[in-house]
Amino acid sequence: MLHHVELWVPDLERAVGSWGWLLERLGYEEYQSWADGRSWRMADTYIVLEQSPALRLGEPYDRMRPGLNHLAFHVPSRADLDALIEAAPEHGWTLMFPDRHPYAGGPEHYAGYLEDGDGFEVELVARKN
Secondary structure, eight states, X not given: OOOEEEEEOSOHHHHIIIIIHHHHHTTOEEEEEETTEEEEEXXXXXXXXXXXXXXXXXXXXOTTSSSOOEEEEEESOHHHHHHHHHHGGGGTOEESSTTXXXXXXXXXXXXXXXXXXXXOEEEEEEOOO
């Protein structure tokens, strides 16, 4: 089982505004908070956002370079996915592939792909009922 994922972000408050909202809607609970970071937990797995003092500034994050491309999360139903996608822009997320939504991943894959203001992508996948 995955223990945790840590994302280093250039602006903690912006990231908390978008990721915190999404993670809590997905059932994660706030777990830890410190000057440079926050985390949310579900069962034994947690997700950390950190604006680390060791962060090397320079080129912005680019999911198309080597490294993390995206995180994917289950969503309980299509209705839940639709509600998340509708509310996401109010929390700093942009719908990717809008011309193919909700089947951008193929005709049997009901999902939404979102990008935050720093270029991080999440894939939200509706469970088959």
